[in-house]
Each structure stands twice: as structure tokens, then as C-alpha cells.
Amino acid sequence: MITFKDVSYSYTPGAYALQNISLIIGDGELVAVLGENGAGKTTLVKHINGLLKPQSGSVIVGDTDTKKSTVANLARRVGLVFQNPDHQLFAETVEKELSFAMVNFGMPPEEVTKRVNWALEEFELAKYKEKPPFLLSGGERKRLALASVLSYDPQTIILDEPTTGQDDRQKTRMANLFKQLNSDGKTIIVVTHDMEFVANFIPRVILISKGKVLAEGPTEEILTQKEYLERASLLPPQLVDLSWKLSLSKPSISFEKVTSEALRMLEESRR
Amino acid sequence: MAIIEVKGLSYSYPESAVPTLINVDLKVEQCEFVLMSGPSGCGKTTFCRCLNGLIPASYGGTFDGTVTVDGLSTTEHPVYEISQRVGLVFQNPENELFCTSVEREVAFGLENLALPRQEIRSRVEEALSLVGISQLKEKSPEELSGGEQQKVAIAALLAMKPKVLVLDEPTANLDPMSANSILKILVRLHRESGVTIVLVEHRLEMSAPYADRCVIFEEGRVVLNGSPQEVLYSEKANSLGIGIPQVVQVAKSLSARCGFEGRPLSSKALAEMILGAKG
Ligand SMILES: Nc1ncnc2c1ncn2[C@@H]1O[C@H](COP(=O)(O)OP(=O)(O)OP(=O)(O)O)[C@@H](O)[C@H]1O
Numbered sequence: 001m002i003t004f005k006d007v008s009y010s011y012t013p014g015a016y017a018l019q020n021i022s023l024i025i026g027d028g029e030l031v032a033v034l035g036e037n038g039a040g041k042t043t044l045v046k047h048i049n050g051l052l053k054p055q056s057g058s059v060i061v062g063d064t065d066t067k068k069s070t071v072a073n074l075a076r077r078v079g080l081v082f083q084n085p086d087h088q089l090f091a092e093t094v095e096k097e098l099s100f101a102m103v104n105f106g107m108p109p110e111e112v113t114k115r116v117n118w119a120l121e122e123f124e125l126a127k128y129k130e131k132p133p134f135l136l137s138g139g140e141r142k143r144l145a146l147a148s149v150l151s152y153d154p155q156t157i158i159l160d161e162p163t164t165g166q167d168d169r170q171k172t173r174m175a176n177l178f179k180q181l182n183s184d185g186k187t188i189i190v191v192t193h194d195m196e197f198v199a200n201f202i203p204r205v206i207l208i209s210k211g212k213v214l215a216e217g218p219t220e221e222i223l224t225q226k227e228y229l230e231r232a233s234l235l236p237p238q239l240v241d242l243s244w245k246l247s248l249s250k251p252s253i254s255f256e257k258v259t260s261e262a263l264r265m266l267e268e269s270r271r
Numbered sequence: 272m273a274i275i276e277v278k279g280l281s282y283s284y285p286e287s288a289v290p291t292l293i294n295v296d297l298k299v300e301q302c303e304f305v306l307m308s309g310p311s312g313c314g315k316t317t318f319c320r321c322l323n324g325l326i327p328a329s330y331g332g333t334f335d336g337t338v339t340v341d342g343l344s345t346t347e348h349p350v351y352e353i354s355q356r357v358g359l360v361f362q363n364p365e366n367e368l369f370c371t372s373v374e375r376e377v378a379f380g381l382e383n384l385a386l387p388r389q390e391i392r393s394r395v396e397e398a399l400s401l402v403g404i405s406q407l408k409e410k411s412p413e414e415l416s417g418g419e420q421q422k423v424a425i426a427a428l429l430a431m432k433p434k435v436l437v438l439d440e441p442t443a444n445l446d447p448m449s450a451n452s453i454l455k456i457l458v459r460l461h462r463e464s465g466v467t468i469v470l471v472e473h474r475l476e477m478s479a480p481y482a483d484r485c486v487i488f489e490e491g492r493v494v495l496n497g498s499p500q501e502v503l504y505s506e507k508a509n510s511l512g513i514g515i516p517q518v519v520q521v522a523k524s525l526s527a528r529c530g531f532e533g534r535p536l537s538s539k540a541l542a543e544m545i546l547g548a549k550g
């Protein structure tokens with residue numbers, strides 16, 4: 001379990017990036033963190049792996065108070081994939097990038113090889129094995145950053161904007177992997193602006209705005225509320241927008257539900 | 272007249288075994304708004320680098336064919352000359368930001384054009400307020416959030432007022448309302464000032480309704496090139512695994528299930544068609 005107790009943080013005195021955040025993310029949750037640019041999402045998640053320490057309040061990960069631990073200690077359990085992959089990638093080749101953390105954590109060589117090969121396949125990077133990471137495309141670099149964290153198998157996985165640079169097929173693949181890891185018991189936290197991705201794949205949402213928690217709850221419940229969306233500078237997923245424009249009594253993020261309502265309306269009008 | 276003309280363009284990066292672009296032919300007319308997409312790694316960013324001459328000038332490699340922008344061949348004119356006509360926002364703008372403040376960052380390109388101070392100041396202010404980041408002007412780019420940095424890169428581009436804007440996933444880190452307002456700025460520049468726009472995106476739902484044309488790459492080749500309707504409703508687009516908007520998918524499902532004939536690109540258009548059918 002991850003607990004934020006009344007956490008505040010500011011980079012510059014007087015301007016809160018996080019203000020009195022209290023929040024619980026349970027073990028084995030798959031949750032999205034949404035909110036406007038500058039809302040404090042990245043600041044929030046950097047508190048979970050101890051990169052930032054609360055200036056007041058506390059962050060408890062499992063039974064560890066992050067203030068009493070180090071990033072190196074937390075990293076084995078909490079993997080963070082940075083918003084900008086270039087902050088993370090540094091090795092000479094894709095393969096070395098993937099094995100770095102595992103070697104560091106002292107995993108046996110056979111295990112490292114097995115996992116590197118898994119990651120190369122899963123993220124479609126096999127053909128770039130020997131290539132320097134900075135010569136990959138934007139989407140490929142993002143996938144490599146993701147792969148290098150997922151391959152060492154941390155219990156909690158935080159992904160800051162994982163879908164940037166990804167086409168739909170990659171996103172679906174990624175989502176299926178998240179679901180599978182989640183059903184194996186991993187806690188997964190996805191920071192994103194990609195409303196369609198959230199609507200399609202992520203069951204719970206935490207809305208952050210201006211350094212505070214604005215709302216949290218099941219995805220459909222949160223994403224169908226105009227007021228919340230507006231306050232966090234979000235726009236509804238297309239299916240919700242369509243539901244509103246058709247004045248459906250129950251706006252939905254489900255393709256099947258919205259489509260069958262539309263079908264019913266069309267058929268009625270033909271009678 | 273075509274403002275961008277690409278003929279028989281093939282390109283391989285140095286030491287790369289396979290070509291990244293293969294025999295690309297593409298014309299973009301003045302004032303056109305072209306939306307580009309395609310699977311990750313298909314060559315979109317590489318193509319953008321060709322449009323302002325960064326390829327081959329800074330990257331080397333093997334370059335065949337011609338790229339002509341506003342009458343200038345990119346292999347015969349230096350990058351700084353081309354880039355006054357073609358402004359490029361990179362996919363990962365943070366890596367391009369190096370000044371000590373947002374204001375200086377946006378002014379940087381203008382100073383290089385040797386514009387009068389007053390002109391520079393007013394263009395900087397205008398660009399910052401257009402993008403909605405005036406309050407950040409004294410901050411250092413490294414003290415900004417990911418989306419804020421992206422907005423700085425966009426403001427710096429707009430301040431230069433080039434004839435052609437090339438934007439490589441400019442909204443990837445923007446919240447949906449900011450993404451929408453940037454798109455609205457582009458649409459206005461395109462409609463009111465005749466600026467030519469080439470926009471690379473993976474998420475097509477927001478921009479497709481505004482584009483004149485949609486070009487899809489696959490493994491270094493242009494495989495689809497037509498109106499957004501033609502492209503997004505095609506079988507090929509579906510099989511490529513690019514981001515077909517949900518509205519298009521609903522309309523396609525309605526067409527299969529009850530012979531619905533519209534090809535809407537926005538939820539507004541689809542809703543009007545459905546409600547309109549009620550008469
Ligand atoms: N290193 C820093 N120094 C000073 N201020 C910072 C720094 N990093 C972030 N900030 C500020 O803190 C606030 C929260 O930033 P944060 O990066 O957490 O936002 P975010 O929600 O991740 O935004 P985005 O969606 O744009 O990535 C913003 O106002 C930002 O300008």
C-alpha cells in the first residue's frame with residue numbers, strides 16, 4: 001500500500017507544487033493520474049520512489065517511510081519510468097540499457113539474459129539490440145525506458161506518460177501487459193494525458209489539479225463529469241462526448257453501449 | 272504552387288543496414304494543413320528532419336532524391352536559410368531548450384534573425400500569451416513541467432513566424448485542453464495567415480477534422496495519402512494499427528449494422544447525423 005499523509009512540496013518557496021495531498025493507493029491497483037499541465041503529477045509520483053521527499057507530511061510505501069529510506073533502497077520495489085526517456089537512458093546499447101539495473105541488483109546472469117530477451121520481444125526492440133539508445137525513434141526510446149524498468153520486475157510500477165510516441169497497436173500491447181502484470185499482483189500507476197487510453201484500459205482515476213486531489217474513483221464515473229474534467233483541463237473521451245451530444249441518459253465510455261444506443265436512435269428514426 | 276516538393280526521397284542513416292525512407296514522393300501546397308501519422312519507427316521524424324535540411328546536413332548518411340521548400344533545394348542551401356522558412360518543433364523539445372529563462376528561449380531565434388529589439392519584445396510577448404505561458408517567462412526551462420516545456424518550444428516556433436510549420440507530436444505532453452487550444456492556434460494561422468502546416472500525431476481524433484489531407488507512412492514509405500475521411504475510413508488504415516478515432520469506429524460499426532452512410536470525423540458531426548436522421 002502507498003499512503004500520502006497530508007503531503008506538501010514546493011520547488012520555490014510560496015508556490016506549492018503539492019498541497020496537503022492525502023491519498024491511498026492499494027496493493028495490486030491499476031490507476032491513472034490525470035490533471036492539467038503543471039498540476040503536480042510528476043512531482044507526486046517522484047515522491048513514491050523517494051526522488052523527492054515531502055517537506056511536510058509523509059509518504060509510506062509498504063512499511064517504509066520514504067524519508068527514512070534512500071532512492072537506491074526503494075528502487076528495487078518501486079520502478080519509475082520518467083516522462084522524458086532521455087533522463088533515463090544512458091547505456092551504450094539497447095541491450096546494456098536493459099540489463100543495467102538487473103546486474104546492479106545482483107540478479108544471476110542467466111536470469112538477466114532471459115529477462116533481456118523477454119523485453120526485446122515484448123517491446124519490439126530486438127532488431128535494435130546493438131544500437132545506441134539515442135539513435136532510436138521517440139516511441140522506441142520511450143518503450144526502451146519502460147522495458148528497462150519492467151524487466152527488473154519491481155513490485156510497484158510508475159509510468160509517467162507511457163503512451164507518448166506510441167501507435168495504437170503498441171498502446172494496446174502495452175495495456176495488455178499492464179493488465180497481466182496487474183493480475184499478477186503488481187501495483188501500476190500511469191500518469192497520462194491520453195484520455196482514450198484511460199477510458200479503454202484503466203479502471204480507476206485520480207484527478208490532480210493545482211497541486212491538490214480534485215477527485216478519485218472509477219474511470220467511467222470521473223470521466224463523465226463535466227465539472228471535474230473542466231477543472232483539470234481535460235476533455236472527455238470521444239465516446240463520452242458523443243453520449244452527451246446524443247443526450248444519452250447514461251453517458252458511457254463503453255464502445256458497445258454507446259454504439260447500440262446510437263443504433264437504436266437511428267432505427268427509431270427510420271420507423 | 273507546391274511549397275514543399277519531395278521527389279524520390281530515399282534516406283539511410285550512417286551505418287544503418289536498412290533505408291529509413293524509401294522513394295517518398297509528396298507535394299504540399301501552400302496553405303495546406305497536412306496531418307501525418309504511421310506506426311512508431313516508420314520514419315515520421317526522419318521525414319521532418321529532411322524538410323528543414325537537418326538531413327542530410329547534420330546527420331550524414333545516404334540521401335537520394337530532392338526536397339524543395341519554398342523554391343529552395345535543401346541540399347543546395349544551408350539549414351539556417353531553410354529554417355527561416357520551415358520552423359520545426361521537435362518530438363522531445365526539452366532537449367532543445369538551453370537558455371536560462373523562458374523569455375530568452377523564445378527570443379533566441381529572433382535575435383539570430385537580427386530583428387529590431389522592439390520587434391523581438393513584442394513577438395515574444397505575443398507568442399507567450401498565445402500559448403498561455405506568460406506567467407512562466409522568468410522561469411528557467413529546466414524548472415518546468417513536461418507540458419510547460421513543450422509549450423515553450425511551440426511559442427519559440429510561433430514567434431519566428433515561418434511560412435511552413437512542421438510539428439512533430441507537439442501535443443504529446445499537453446493536457447487535452449492545452450492540446451486543443453494549440454490546435455486552434457494552428458488552425459487560425461492556417462486559415463487567416465495562410466501558413467502551411469505539417470502536423471505529426473499518433474492521436475488523430477482531435478486534429479483530423481481540421482486537416483485538409485492525411486498522409487500515412489509505413490516502414491519508410493507513404494502508403495496512404497488522401498482526405499482524412501478517405502484515409503481514416505480505409506481498410507488499410509485499420510490494418511496498420513494507427514489511432515483510428517472512436518467516432519470513426521462507431522460510424523463504421525453503424526454502417527455494418529444498419530447501413531449508416533455518414534463518414535463523420537468528430538463526435539459533433541456524428542451526433543448531428545444521427546439526430547438529423549430523426550428529422
Ligand atoms: N525543478 C523544478 N523547479 C521549479 N519548479 C518546478 C520544477 N519542476 C516542476 N516545477 C513546477 O511545479 C509544478 C508541478 O510540476 P509537475 O512537473 O509535477 O507537473 P505535471 O503535472 O507533471 O505537469 P505536465 O503534465 O506538464 O508534465 C509546475 O508549476 C512546475 O512549473
Ligand SMILES: Nc1ncnc2c1ncn2[C@@H]1O[C@H](COP(=O)(O)OP(=O)(O)OP(=O)(O)O)[C@@H](O)[C@H]1O
Binds near residue numbers: 284291
Ligand atoms: N539518428 C539516427 N540514427 C540511426 N537510426 C535512426 C536515427 N533516428 C531514427 N533512427 C531509426 O530510423 C527509424 C525511423 O525513426 P523515426 O524517428 O523517423 O520514426 P518515427 O516514425 O518518428 O517514430 P515515433 O513515432 O516512434 O517517433 C527507426 O527505426 C529508428 O530506429
Ligand SMILES: [Mg+2]
Binds near residue numbers: 417
Ligand atoms: Mg509531468
Ligand SMILES: [Mg+2]
Binds near residue numbers: 137315
Ligand atoms: Mg518520431
